[in-house]
Amino acid sequence: MTLMPGAASLYFGSGFVAERGNNWLTGANANYNIYATKEGRYLAVGCLEKKFWSNLCAVLQRPDMTDLIDDDANHDYLKQQLSLEFAKHTLPEWEQLLAGKDTCVTPVLDFAEAVAAEQTKANEMVLNVEDAELGSYRQLGFAMKLSKTPAALRKRAPRLGEDTQLVLSQAIADEKLLAEALQSK
Structure with a gap:
């Protein structure tokens, strides 16, 4: 839910339910x-600001489309045109053509590509874990990055039943504390 503030604000403010293709953030707009x-891979276009759209139109050598974006009636036409334009080149070719052009266009990666991406590494979103029994394995890193209280992997996940006694003893202790607190009132 926290990754959908736009959909939430639309829903809470007006009751509008965002669905695929019915608003500006779900594919209604070009x-x-x-x-x-060309080879069936995908590019995600996120040119919400006019400067990014203008830059994309320049890369596509389609200045005729630059101002058409201002009228919602043109979005179907623009989607058709963009589909034709992007089908002219492969994903690697588009990556080269768009490199450094400030267009807010990015490849849609498969999971292996996303794990290997430089940004994933820079954000430490994959951790290498050493375990005495299992050896080395990878797991997702911590999404929240806090400078004063950084997240850290303290221990591996417990084996099935490994922490049962600890959890039960804490639950019983908490129950006793609750009972004592209720009695003192």
Whole structure:
């Protein structure tokens, strides 16, 4: 839910239920959508600001589309045009053409590609864990990055039943404390 503030604000404010293709963030608009490349891979376009859209139109050598984005009536036409344009090149070719162009266009990665991505590494989103029994394995890193209280992996996940006694003893202790507190009132 926390990753959907736009959908939440629309729903809470007006009751509008965001669905695929029915609003500006789910594919209704040409400048915020996903398009197939020549070999069937995909590019995500997120040109919400006019400067990014203008930069994309320049890369596509389609200045005729720059101001069309201002009228919602043009979005179907623009989606058709973008589909045709992006189908002209492969994903690697598009990565080269768009490199450094400030267009807010990015490849849609499969999971292996996402794990290997430089940004994933920079954000430490995959941790290498050493375990005496299991050896080395990977797991997802911590999404929240706090400078004063950084997250840290303290121990591996417990084996089935490994922490049962501890959990039960804490639950019983908590229950006793609750009972004592209720009695003192």
